Amino acid sequence: MAEFRDLTASLLGRICRLSGFSYLLRKAIWRNRAAILLYHDPKPDVIDEHLSYLKKFARIVCLPELWDSFGHEPLAVITIDDGAIGNLELRKVFQRHCVRPMLYLCTGTIRFGAGFWWRSVPARREAEGLKELENTERKKRLFALGFEEQKKALPPQVIPADELNGVLEWADLGAHTRFHPILTRCSDEECAREISESKDELAPFGITLGDFAYPNGDYSEREIGLVKAAGFQSARTCDPGWNGPEADRFRLKCLMVDDQASADKLALALTGLPGLAKHLFDRAKRLSASPGGEHKLGGTSKHEAKPPRLPQRQTKWER
Numbered sequence: 001m002a003e004f005r006d007l008t009a010s011l012l013g014r015i016c017r018l019s020g021f022s023y024l025l026r027k028a029i030w031r032n033r034a035a036i037l038l039y040h041d042p043k044p045d046v047i048d049e050h051l052s053y054l055k056k057f058a059r060i061v062c063l064p065e066l067w068d069s070f071g072h073e074p075l076a077v078i079t080i081d082d083g084a085i086g087n088l089e090l091r092k093v094f095q096r097h098c099v100r101p102m103l104y105l106c107t108g109t110i111r112f113g114a115g116f117w118w119r120s121v122p123a124r125r126e127a128e129g130l131k132e133l134e135n136t137e138r139k140k141r142l143f144a145l146g147f148e149e150q151k152k153a154l155p156p157q158v159i160p161a162d163e164l165n166g167v168l169e170w171a172d173l174g175a176h177t178r179f180h181p182i183l184t185r186c187s188d189e190e191c192a193r194e195i196s197e198s199k200d201e202l203a204p205f206g207i208t209l210g211d212f213a214y215p216n217g218d219y220s221e222r223e224i225g226l227v228k229a230a231g232f233q234s235a236r237t238c239d240p241g242w243n244g245p246e247a248d249r250f251r252l253k254c255l256m257v258d259d260q261a262s263a264d265k266l267a268l269a270l271t272g273l274p275g276l277a278k279h280l281f282d283r284a285k286r287l288s289a290s291p292g293g294e295h296k297l298g299g300t301s302k303h304e305a306k307p308p309r310l311p312q313r314q315t316k317w318e319r
Contacts, residue, residue, distance in 0.1 A: 014264045014267075016268055016271055022270065026058075030058075030074040032071065032074075033070075033074070034066055034070070034075035034076065035243075036254040037078050037079065037256075037269075038236075038255065038256045039080045039257055040080065040084065041259055043089070047093050052097075053267075054076050057074060058073070059076070062099075063172060063174075063234070064210075078094075078099060079103075080102070080104070081104045082116065082158075083105035091167075103159075104174045105164075108150070108177075111201055114149060114151055114153055114158070115157045120142060130142070131182050135185045135187070136187075138182075165206055172211070174212060175213075175232070176213050177194040181194055182215060183218055184223065185218075191222065195223070195226045212236070213236040214236070214237055219235075235249070235250040236254055239254070239279060240272050254275075255269055256275050256278070
């Protein structure tokens, strides 16, 4: 089934390229906007092919320079979530293309050299189910599977903290919370800590983080308020679409790209259609599971209350 979906996506992408649909889309929608592409753990040859394709029609810029780059041409920004150790293999290809990506890091996972919680779950469907649980229940289920947030993972799953300064030579770094919980399933205190403490958790290693990405793309007004209060300058969602010069910097849209995507599948992803379909499906699923079908924002329940006060900061190693 997965192979059939891949073949279908590649065929649709090829049609988009050969029919001129991709060209018309760039002229109509993307012409003066930015597409923020989202990856997780792509291989160097995939990134090499994608960058070569993108550079044919778009100018690729780094996220911190995006706001000064808008003009009359399509822009692209490369972002990579989580901080997987495989990201270290991408250095040469990004430097060869003179492209500087944004790597959003799970700061607590990196600080402790721990593992990603979803890799401890036997099946992807089970991991998706855990995302729907309240955070305390999710952690209980993971503990029963032998997973602990601060337990060192062997072999390593994340970029070692002492190598981050080397990463800064070719990439920008942002925060992706401490341990990648689903923020909208967290209590007010849990949510505040995950966001605020990710801002400077890596400071002992000389790393300061100014940009944020919502784990799993789940956010509400509460999370937006906390991100602003923590001092971040932008936040990327998983909402599909492009960003113009007037875009809300704390609701940046993106186009999700499969880590193994061919150039044809990338062309399809750049239409925004796969991301839109997934977004609508996820939203409908959560609406059907939510009492009363309450209003959603970013695929999650909207918090009408003011953001909770941030907990008092502790010294860095008390956390």
